[in-house]
Amino acid sequence: MSTWKLQQIGKKPKLRNPVFIEGLPGIGNVGKVAIDFMIDELKSVKLYEITSYAFPHSVFVNEDNLIELPKIEIFYKKFGGKRSDLLLMGGDVQPVDEVSSYEFSDKILDIIEGFNGKEVITLGGIGLAQIPKKPQVYCTGNSKKIIKKYKDSTVNDKLYGVVGPIVGVSGLMLGLAEQRNIEAISFLAETYGHPMYLGIKGAREILDILNKKLDLKINTAKLDREIKDIESEVIKKTEQLSEVARTTALKRLKGKLGQEMDYIG
Secondary structure (H helix, E strand, C coil): CCCEEEEECCCCCCCCCCEEEEECCCHHHHHHHHHHHHHHHCCCEEEEEEEECCCCCCCEECCCCCEECCCEEEEEECCCCCCCCEEEEEECCCCCCHHHHHHHHHHHHHHHHHCCCCEEEEEEEEEECCCCCCCCEEEEECCHHHHHHHCCCCEECCCECCECCCCCHHHHHHHHHHHCCCEEEEEEEEEECCCCCCCHHHHHHHHHHHHHHHCCCCCCCHHHHCHHHHHHHHHHHHHHHHHHHHHHHHHHHHHHHCCCCCCCC
């Protein structure tokens, strides 16, 4: 029996050298907030829904008082002309153990290769002991070439010593993409490390960078006006399940490395 159930929504599109961007739950849900906002603002089209036995063993109760399985979704955005299209992945959860995280990341890379994708961008947060007034955005990647392409004066590429291992899909996709000769970069924004804190400011800093580098033309100021709606949706639906995944991963990693970890993708 397959661990992953991939449901295609509608007809598979023809995309031009798509850039893949991932934003799953993690510290401050920075990546999730950024990708959900991007999906909405770009009026992206849903392509896949993914469910799995490797996701947390829980269901959500929705506004209609009915249950929903946790899922991860992939959307696409076509721009036309010569510019690259986008594949955008967001969702409720991450896989909860090491093997399923590897399997999931590999399956997503299969999809990216199927569309002839040449770049992967992952988004995440770096947990701090205090709320940052202006979150710093760091980057790392699997090649100096892609870091040079995306780095500017607002991005710090000196990540060594700032965080430990990057746990989860945000990290694994960089390493596994390298094995397939796909260039990949991760943007990590500082945020408060409390489980119930939502890293809106960090998400906005990352969105400003992507907006400029990918010419998205989205209005990031709208993120401030939508904070209440975002907080209600994200905290209610993702925080408990993402904490299950985070706690499991950090406990296992701590046991192996014998030290405290402060970051998960």
